Amino acid sequence: MNKLNELTKLGQSVWLDYISRKLIVSGALKTRITNGLGGITSNPTIFEKAIAGSNDYDDDIKMFTNQNLCVDEIYEHIAMKDIAMAADEMKIVYDSTNGLDGYVSLEVNPLLANKTNETIEQALRLFKELNRKNIMIKIPGTEEGLPAVTEVLGRGVNVNVTLIFSVENYKKVAEAFIKGLEKFDAAGGDVSKLASVASFFVSRVDSAVDKELEAKGNKDLQGKIAVANSKYAFEVSKEIYSTERWKKLAAKNARVQRLLWASTGTKNPAYSDVLYVDELIGTDTVNTLPPLTLDAFIEHGKLAPTLSKDIDGAKAQLRRLKSIGVDLDSITTKLQIDGVKSFSDSFISLMNTLKDKSEKIKAGV
Numbered sequence: 001m002n003k004l005n006e007l008t009k010l011g012q013s014v015w016l017d018y019i020s021r022k023l024i025v026s027g028a029l030k031t032r033i034t035n036g037l038g039g040i041t042s043n044p045t046i047f048e049k050a051i052a053g054s055n056d057y058d059d060d061i062k063m064f065t066n067q068n069l070c071v072d073e074i075y076e077h078i079a080m081k082d083i084a085m086a087a088d089e090m091k092i093v094y095d096s097t098n099g100l101d102g103y104v105s106l107e108v109n110p111l112l113a114n115k116t117n118e119t120i121e122q123a124l125r126l127f128k129e130l131n132r133k134n135i136m137i138k139i140p141g142t143e144e145g146l147p148a149v150t151e152v153l154g155r156g157v158n159v160n161v162t163l164i165f166s167v168e169n170y171k172k173v174a175e176a177f178i179k180g181l182e183k184f185d186a187a188g189g190d191v192s193k194l195a196s197v198a199s200f201f202v203s204r205v206d207s208a209v210d211k212e213l214e215a216k217g218n219k220d221l222q223g224k225i226a227v228a229n230s231k232y233a234f235e236v237s238k239e240i241y242s243t244e245r246w247k248k249l250a251a252k253n254a255r256v257q258r259l260l261w262a263s264t265g266t267k268n269p270a271y272s273d274v275l276y277v278d279e280l281i282g283t284d285t286v287n288t289l290p291p292l293t294l295d296a297f298i299e300h301g302k303l304a305p306t307l308s309k310d311i312d313g314a315k316a317q318l319r320r321l322k323s324i325g326v327d328l329d330s331i332t333t334k335l336q337i338d339g340v341k342s343f344s345d346s347f348i349s350l351m352n353t354l355k356d357k358s359e360k361i362k363a364g365v
Contacts, residue, residue: 003298004036010305011283013101014297015039017262017290020050021057024085035298038093038101040086041160041199041262041288043138044110045346047079052353061354065361071354072109079106080130087132094134099195100255105160106130107138110343119148127157136160136195140340141169146176153180153196156189162199162262163339165332167233170259173198174240177257181249192253197260197286200233202226202276204263204335212326221321223271225328227279228314234259234282235311260286265293274301282307 004014016032019042023029029037051057057078064074087104094102106126112118123137136158139145145161153159159180161173177198181191206226213222240246241256264276264287272278273296277287282305289297321328 002036003301003303004038006303007281008036008038010281010303011285012281013038013258013286014294015041015101015103015260015286015288016294017041017264017288018046019082019086019104020046020054021082021085022054024082024089029086029089033089033093038097039090039103039105039286039288041105041138041260042079042083043107043162043346044343044350047075047082048346048350048353050082051075051078052350058357061357062361065358071351071358074354074358075350080126083135084130084132087130087134090134091132099133099193102134103136103158103160103195103197104134105136105138107162107343110140110340110347113140113142113340113344114144116144116147119145120151123148123152123157123159124155127152133193134158136197138162138199140336141173141198142336142340146172149173149176150180150183153177153194154183154187156184156194158195160197160199160260161257163336164198164200165205165335165339166329167229167236168329169332169336170198170200170233171236171240174237174257178240178246178249181254185249185252185254191249192255195255196257198257199260199262199288200230201263201335201339202230202261202280203265203267204339205229205332206271207267208331208335209321209326209328210268212331213321213324216324216326218324221317223268223275224317225321226276228317229328229332230259230261230280231307231311231314232318234285234307237284256284258284258286260288262288264288265290278302278304279306281305 015038060078083104083106090102108119108122127137138160139149140163141161149159164170177196185191209225210222261280266273266275277297
């Protein structure tokens with residue numbers, strides 16, 4: 001039985017939360033595509049590990065250094081080369097699913113997370129330069145990022161809205177998406193050709209909430225709030241995409257902005273290594289998995305539609321959490337701020353690595 005194909009039958013696509021030059025050129029990516037992989041997501045931390053943690057990019061770094069490119073430009077050339085190569089490999093999935101899957105995501109510079117105009121400018125440029133239909137540009141769902149989401153969608157760019165932790169933030173993301181489609185439609189664009197996902201982060205919620213629950217001596221809710229939060233978001237998504245406003249776009253074959261479960265590698269060893277896969281299987285969703293979690297699910301994950309089960313129970317858990325004095329809104333707000341900082345720190349670290357390698361090349365080392 002092919003687990004990923006069976007999962008697709010349940011309405012969920014599996015993407016890989018990882019990219020590297022070796023993955024692509026070794027044929028490993030092609031094998032995963034054959035086995036049912038539906039797409040790829042990347043972020044600055046993933047690129048930092050790929051570039052700083054190997055010598056696979058040294059020839060490119062040397063070539064671009066000798067062209068007198070600065071480190072920002074070197075990074076962009078390297079990252080875009082990987083993204084373009086991966087997108088070409090994933091094109092077969094894009095074609096076979098009529099544009100539902102087969103996407104490869106590239107994040108805008110995380111240092112622009114709170115700069116709307118610069119984010120718009122870079123998103124439009126990256127999408128144009130990559131020149132492939134199956135590219136998604138990742139934009140954070142921050143207050144400053146949301147207007148950028150609307151604007152670039154309105155200009156015909158596929159968007160992966162990232163770093164969403166709360167249901168309230170998700171509602172704003174969905175609104176930004178629908179406004180973007182309406183803008184594109186008003187300009188004469190074909191909304192059936194636009195794709196977007198809302199990356200709703202999971203495991204980090206449990207990591208943060210569990211600490212507060214432990215301090216309060218509550219064990220019952222530990223390891224449950226991340227899934228409950230996600231189930232609640234799923235219910236809200238169903239409400240959003242059943243409105244008359246949405247039906248007008250659906251009549252023009254617009255696709256919903258699918259919820260994408262991100263940060264799905266289990267961080268607490270006491271929990272199942274496929275907890276955030278098994279418990280979040282549902283229609284019109286994506287789960288992007290790090291390689292180890294993906295392999296673990298293929299080996300021993302459970303195939304069952306779990307996402308829509310016991311929504312009332314999930315909301316009851318969220319109410320209990322509030323009643324014992326744990327402020328989930330405050331936690332998720334901090335998680336988004338921390339997420340932006342984490343990606344920014346990875347980006348700065350990567351720039352320092354590239355600077356070091358570049359200087360050594362210039363010195364003839």
